[in-house]
Amino acid sequence: MLELLAVPQGRNYIAGRWVDPVGDRMLTSVNPATGEVLGVAPDSSAADVDRAVRAAAEAWPSWRATPAPRRAEILFRAAELLVRHKEELARLATREMGKILTETRGDVQEAIDMTYFIAGEGRRLHGYTTPSEMPRKAAYCVRQPLGVVGVITPWNFPVAIPSWKIVPALVCGNTVVFKPAPETPLSAAAFTALLVEAGLPPGVLNLVTGGDETGAALVDHPGIALISFTGSTDVGLQVAARCQARGVRVSLEMGGKNAAIVLDDADLELAADALTWSAFGTTGQRCTACSRIVVTPRAHREVVERLADRARRLRLGDGLDPATDMGPLVSASQRQRVETYVEIGRREGATVVLGGERPRVPGLERGFFYAPTILDGVTPGMRVAQEEIFGPVVGVMDAASLEEAIEIVNGVRYGLSASIFTRDVFAAMRAVEEIRTGIVYVNHGTTGAEVHLPFGGTRATGNGHREGGLQVLDVFTEWKSVYIDYSGRLQRAQIDRD
Numbered sequence: 001m002l003e004l005l006a007v008p009q010g011r012n013y014i015a016g017r018w019v020d021p022v023g024d025r026m027l028t029s030v031n032p033a034t035g036e037v038l039g040v041a042p043d044s045s046a047a048d049v050d051r052a053v054r055a056a057a058e059a060w061p062s063w064r065a066t067p068a069p070r071r072a073e074i075l076f077r078a079a080e081l082l083v084r085h086k087e088e089l090a091r092l093a094t095r096e097m098g099k100i101l102t103e104t105r106g107d108v109q110e111a112i113d114m115t116y117f118i119a120g121e122g123r124r125l126h127g128y129t130t131p132s133e134m135p136r137k138a139a140y141c142v143r144q145p146l147g148v149v150g151v152i153t154p155w156n157f158p159v160a161i162p163s164w165k166i167v168p169a170l171v172c173g174n175t176v177v178f179k180p181a182p183e184t185p186l187s188a189a190a191f192t193a194l195l196v197e198a199g200l201p202p203g204v205l206n207l208v209t210g211g212d213e214t215g216a217a218l219v220d221h222p223g224i225a226l227i228s229f230t231g232s233t234d235v236g237l238q239v240a241a242r243c244q245a246r247g248v249r250v251s252l253e254m255g256g257k258n259a260a261i262v263l264d265d266a267d268l269e270l271a272a273d274a275l276t277w278s279a280f281g282t283t284g285q286r287c288t289a290c291s292r293i294v295v296t297p298r299a300h301r302e303v304v305e306r307l308a309d310r311a312r313r314l315r316l317g318d319g320l321d322p323a324t325d326m327g328p329l330v331s332a333s334q335r336q337r338v339e340t341y342v343e344i345g346r347r348e349g350a351t352v353v354l355g356g357e358r359p360r361v362p363g364l365e366r367g368f369f370y371a372p373t374i375l376d377g378v379t380p381g382m383r384v385a386q387e388e389i390f391g392p393v394v395g396v397m398d399a400a401s402l403e404e405a406i407e408i409v410n411g412v413r414y415g416l417s418a419s420i421f422t423r424d425v426f427a428a429m430r431a432v433e434e435i436r437t438g439i440v441y442v443n444h445g446t447t448g449a450e451v452h453l454p455f456g457g458t459r460a461t462g463n464g465h466r467e468g469g470l471q472v473l474d475v476f477t478e479w480k481s482v483y484i485d486y487s488g489r490l491q492r493a494q495i496d497r498d
């Protein structure tokens, strides 16, 4: 826990206080590298969720009425606190979900970036004015907050992803009930504590920890105006169905099956460095992780060799150890999922070039480790080429031409991130134009989006919304159009034209 802020264990944060849950069920937070128990957090019931939503609803009128620049001042202070506590928060997140310290520092940094960036909107939140079609009539539009926002987040970016949702929601004048992943409740509590320390009034941000049941209670609560969800496609689609049945707005960020194209003329050293990072960084547990490499014939052998060479040298271990390059998977069930997919790949006829097993390194037995794995000879119809694995597994696929490579990249249901390595500007520009994903990189892997650009995917990755960038404001607000007629007479739009 954060040393400088007293974050009590086993409590939710509701209406400005750390409170005991109604029931006594607890989640246990476990270090996936060592098996060490880090602490407990409430496995909250529908009654806890109800309490939190009521608190948020009660806080809404005065938060909404607080001028946006004032709301933003609190968020700027939150950014400063995040800077000050970056190291502690990063260490906690590494212990809780396993990725290495340089990456959890990046995770916290992404939250800092987002908070500074979007707090700046407190003095903008632009609408626009436009001429009316009638004389002596003013017309303009403004953004309005929605009300109580339910935020449901995954464990892979336990600080950054909550910040992407909570900070914009707050600057826009909404109040929040935050339900983090059951694997990372302590990081969520610490992040909540920092935001609260910055000066948020009671009820403006509420934390209820728990698993699926807690999430379902939040989704189904009649007091919620919007659910912002990042997680698996299966759960996301259920969330969407439940929200849509009640006419509740929902923003979804779900799976990916991200691909990188490597053309024959590419800088293969750069491609190998970048793809090692994109495929095996965060142990492959990023929505943006590269899980398919599509190579043209002459580059194929070298790409596989250089990638395998680098991946073989990655040191697995506890993410707190500076010598570690790759941490464990987050849980036993995630590792099981990865093992199942590698088995499926083998049966489908892919060749395991590297990995395909748990590492045989003494000292790692208690963690959920899995070796970096490269599958070669993957073809577009295979399940390992179509389904999200969310682990350190990358499949190499052949393409005869740029056209075929683009077709393979686009030939999955998801559309988050893609990349192309080439020195040929014509090929790069064609790929940028024809690839149907929300994010495209040239001469860079599929990971590493920056907060001030829209983040999100096409097709089954999402439902059309974007996080990051100014586009995120469209998720957390709705428009109000205002007409002020100062002509002193009845003027009917579309009718009284002359």
Ligand code: UN1
Pocket: 110, 156, 157, 285, 286, 287, 288, 289, 446, 447, 448, 449, 450
């Ligand atoms: C995610 O895995 O959901 O672009 C987020 C990236 C990071 C964010 C990933 N900035 O890889």
